[in-house]
Amino acid sequence: MEPKYPLKPTAEELFIIAREQYPGANLSLLERAYAVAAAAHDGRKRYSGDPYIIHPTAVAISLAKMRLALPVVVAGMLHDVLEDSPTSAEELRKDFGDDVTRMVESVTKLGTVKYRGVERYAENLRRMFLAMAQDVRVVFIKFADRIHNLQTLDAVPEAKRRRIALESLELYAPIANRLSMGEIRGTIEDLSFRYVFPKEYTWVVGLVQGQLNQKQQYLEKLRAIVAKELAQASVPVSTISGRTKHLYSLYKKLLQHERDITKIHDLVALRILVPTVSDCYATLGVIHQRWKPLKGRIKDYIAQPKPNGYQSLHTTVFAEDGEIIEIQIRTPEMHESNEYGAAAHWQYTEAGKRSRRPDKTLPWMHDIAKIQKEVGDHKEFLEKLETLKLDVFTNRIFVFTPQGDVIDLPEDATPVDFAYAIHTEVGNHCTGARINDEIATLNRPLKSGDVVDIMTDKKRSRPSGDWLKFVKTHNARSKIKSEAKSPADWLMSFLPPAAKKSGKTKDS
Ligand code: MN
Numbered sequence: 455m456e457p458k459y460p461l462k463p464t465a466e467e468l469f470i471i472a473r474e475q476y477p478g479a480n481l482s483l484l485e486r487a488y489a490v491a492a493a494a495h496d497g498r499k500r501y502s503g504d505p506y507i508i509h510p511t512a513v514a515i516s517l518a519k520m521r522l523a524l525p526v527v528v529a530g531m532l533h534d535v536l537e538d539s540p541t542s543a544e545e546l547r548k549d550f551g552d553d554v555t556r557m558v559e560s561v562t563k564l565g566t567v568k569y570r571g572v573e574r575y576a577e578n579l580r581r582m583f584l585a586m587a588q589d590v591r592v593v594f595i596k597f598a599d600r601i602h603n604l605q606t607l608d609a610v611p612e613a614k615r616r617r618i619a620l621e622s623l624e625l626y627a628p629i630a631n632r633l634s635m636g637e638i639r640g641t642i643e644d645l646s647f648r649y650v651f652p653k654e655y656t657w658v659v660g661l662v663q664g665q666l667n668q669k670q671q672y673l674e675k676l677r678a679i680v681a682k683e684l685a686q687a688s689v690p691v692s693t694i695s696g697r698t699k700h701l702y703s704l705y706k707k708l709l710q711h712e713r714d715i716t717k718i719h720d721l722v723a724l725r726i727l728v729p730t731v732s733d734c735y736a737t738l739g740v741i742h743q744r745w746k747p748l749k750g751r752i753k754d755y756i757a758q759p760k761p762n763g764y765q766s767l768h769t770t771v772f773a774e775d776g777e778i779i780e781i782q783i784r785t786p787e788m789h790e791s792n793e794y795g796a797a798a799h800w801q802y803t804e805a806g807k808r809s810r811r812p813d814k815t816l817p818w819m820h821d822i823a824k825i826q827k828e829v830g831d832h833k834e835f836l837e838k839l840e841t842l843k844l845d846v847f848t849n850r851i852f853v854f855t856p857q858g859d860v861i862d863l864p865e866d867a868t869p870v871d872f873a874y875a876i877h878t879e880v881g882n883h884c885t886g887a888r889i890n891d892e893i894a895t896l897n898r899p900l901k902s903g904d905v906v907d908i909m910t911d912k913k914r915s916r917p918s919g920d921w922l923k924f925v926k927t928h929n930a931r932s933k934i935k936s937e938a939k940s941p942a943d944w945l946m947s948f949l950p951p952a953a954k955k956s957g958k959t960k961d962s
Pocket residue numbers: 509533534599
């Protein structure tokens with residue numbers, strides 16, 4: 455099997471892949487980027503002893519494999535040039551333009567904060583989210599950079615090795631998850647796992663090796679049966695394949711199941727891709743006619759996607775010979791979106807090919823959908839995305855708790871919205887806020903990157919109806935409305951209408 459992320463790629467490999475991924479595109483900018491990077495890193499070596507240029511080349515290849523737009527690949531090729539050589543941003547700007555140069559500058563800036571354990575975690579996360587809020591493409595470059603660094607971690611000194619792996623597991627993987635990039639997340643987690651928990655890693659690998667060969671033969675048998683059944687039912691099929699669970703996610707699942715691998719039913723799964731949503735449901739019907747589903751194991755993530763946008767039908771069935779097996783059914787568009795998430799929306803697409811439906815569960819995707827609708831023509835849409843500041847988080851801000859948790863709010867949200875986003879009780883009893891260590895009023899509009907500390911008083915405070923004048927979230931509004939009534943108002947609501955008029959005359 456061809457590795458997804460090559461370890462020591464050459465320029466030839468990069469351009470073979472680029473020509474495959476971007477048929478007919480003009481690659482001269484990428485050629486120039488390769489030449490500039492090769493000159494800038496000339497004489498430099500990786501810890502492994504390899505010439506440094508293999509690293510940006512591998513990063514550019516990863517980005518090309520994700521089929522991101524070409525300027526992102528060019529920026530990936532150049533991503534370490536500013537940090538590693540006397541080349542200046544102005545020089546890059548002359549050669550590659552403002553868009554590419556700014557991506558390179560952002561990646562460089564992100565690299566300057568070193569992970570120093572939990573206390574630096576919030577700061578790192580904050581920077582990542584800020585970079586993302588400005589240009590999510592920068593984060594894709596960081597992921598590609600990190601994946602190659604993890605792949606070549608063996609050569610890195612012990613102490614540094616652990617730090618990088620831990621940071622990847624605790625910082626990069628959750629962000630990939632947040633961006634619904636399931637494949638990238640799994641890759642980052644699996645590559646880090648062996649360095650962060652070496653013993654556990656060896657144990658899980660041993661478990662899997664014992665099972666996998668036999669399971670894969672069994673899957674092959676099921677694949678043939680499913681293909682035949684679907685053909686008989688005239689359901690069109692795109693592909694049927696087996697998938698093996700990522701190691702780290704298997705490890706986490708084992709911990710929930712007494713470390714007993716026989717309790718894990720999705721170590722391998724059969725994945726069926728069919729053209730449309732109705733084909734998905736038809737396929738589920740065909741499967742359930744042939745094999746009995748396990749109770750409570752049918753999950754419709756198409757009608758109800760996971761919070762990160764993941765869509766698929768899952769069912770676990772008693773298949774041939776009484777074996778229990780998970781089956782996942784989805785369209786190719788859902789599959790692409792599940793694997794690459796946010797990145798799928800930044801992909802280069804051949805003109806004329808129908809674009810996918812933007813993910814409905816992530817609010818910022820609506821903006822992209824809107825542009826798409828307004829522009830109509832697919833090619834023009836792509837051009838607009840290229841030139842537009844690729845700010846997928848327009849209208850959203852990311853604000854932090856003092857512990858570094860990220861709260862995602864609409865623009866101009868206030869400390870009260872923030873308090874209710876944390877917990878209803880925090881909202882109900884909030885008395886004041888500190889924004890970036892300064893006392894602030896409860897109606898001050900928040901900005902991305904603010905660290906907000908809510909002060910509460912459980913005994914005395916309760917929500918004020920005045921807050922309704924400035925809150926921005928539906929959540930805060932509805933909770934204030936239901937809590938803000940004074941005890942007297944509350945009692946009054948039980949009285950007949952006549953009694954409520956007490957003390958008031960018609961003329962007043
Ligand atoms: Mn790098």
